[in-house]
Amino acid sequence: MAKQRIEGLVSVVITNFNRAAYIRECLDSILQQTYENWEIVLIDDASTDQSVEVAREWLEQNERFFPGDNQVLIHALPRNVGFAGAINCGHYMSRGEFIANQDSDDFSHVLRLSRQVEYLKSHPQIDLVGTNYYAFSSDHPEKKELATWIKYGDDIRKVYGKGGHCVCHGTCMFRGRLFDQVGGPTRRIDGAEDYEFIAKALNARADVNNIAEALYYYRIHAEQRSAHYYRKKGV
Template sequence: MSHDAAEPLISVALCTYNGELYLREQLESLLAQTYSNMEVVAVDDGSTDRTIELLREYERRDARLRVFVNTRNLGFVRNFERAISLCQGGLIAPCDQDDVWLHQKLRTLANCIGEHSMAYCDSELIDAQGRGLGVSMSRFWAMRDLNDPAELVLSNCVSGHAMLFRRELLDGRPLPTDVFHDWWLAMRAAARDGVAYCPQQLVRYRQHGNNVTNILRTHRKRMRRIPGSRMKHFDDLARRLSYLAGVGDSYSPFFAEFHRLWVNSESVWFAPRLALFMWQHRRRLYPLRNKGQLSALRKSLSHVFGLRLRRLFKPTKYARVAAFV
């Protein structure tokens, strides 16, 4: 297929593992993209179903698809990292095996990214059978352009399936295994040349198995009842802040102070300085929640209580559980 010489090459990094059920529909949507100067790099992580057979079938049909199979299971993060290393384009679009992309997705995001480090779009949620659920990702998040990593430190609206980013964002560094890779990439992009938001729904984001969209909120409530879940949240944020504090850019002092106050709150009864810090920086820390100032005040004030006090009332929730360590 011919393409405009001015169009930069976009690499779609498709990671697969036992995905035969929905893979054919996704491959059809990828190879039907209106952006012609693209490649699809599929890396399989040791599937035992017909996933590899399907990939080879499409590889024979379309030279834009290159298929690689790991000799051993690497796990999701390292598999995605390998897929990126095999990509030849300067722009990279992560891809899940069970979604469906609208045909204009890559072209729209390529037009949207401009001089930014990343662009992302909205997504329509569908069920296992591909039926629309009448809700989009933007219902849950106040999606917007992002130019400050602090806006993403507490919550993330940039999903991997919806993003297009510049290869140099990684700087050749390995992806952290204890932070969601899409979250990490979005924070790094916001700290560099920013993240551009495209409000169009360009992905049909499939929900199946235990991840049923219409019970997302109840799922979160159920997670909070699991022993050790609150401590996992505490440790996850501590890791994100530690990474960001160590990047060495103009945002590092902010994250270093936030990290110090956050970690210190584990060993004290009360943490008023942490609560004050979060309230003072509420516009940076709470911009993605579809809630008002009252919610930000309530969230900030909740951190007045240190973990020593919280453990008196909820010892199981604030215990470090082996499954989460």
């Protein structure tokens, strides 16, 4: 039986591991969205820093500013299960018609959710849509560089068919029914879980596209997870 999802609601799924220094800015960027029908599902993967305390303090300070009946769920896992396990947990807990990924060390443009919801509503054949983004260094946040590896339209399926990657994980918004159909990433491919999810969706005949507008800000820093696999994320 298909999961009953809330029409129009965007479930913003944030996975976190030891990002206390950045998580407040991440959460602020969702609170400031022009699209107001959202919930936040924050999954902390057994952080050893003050991430959970910072997130809960942020919630206490800002809950009164939430539009409508919006809610923030902060779920601290009892042990570290890795990125795939954490994001699957968040996706399972989501209630929205749409699910938006968000990395806890990055932040979103204020128009991100509205642009992506508008796109999915006006393109019913599309199951998942990403966006372009700006990358910046924590040391020089004023210097932002537009990503050049993002692809569009039919080129996306061609790239993944050749084993390539051209959709930024943190920018993805997809219909909740897509996750209900194909599930999330497995724990078999350490460091390429985002690639695996897109490839799985395409193999299930899902249609994927990107919005050319840069609606996300990707932070480059020494402790970032992808630094273990790539020096830069296609920038």
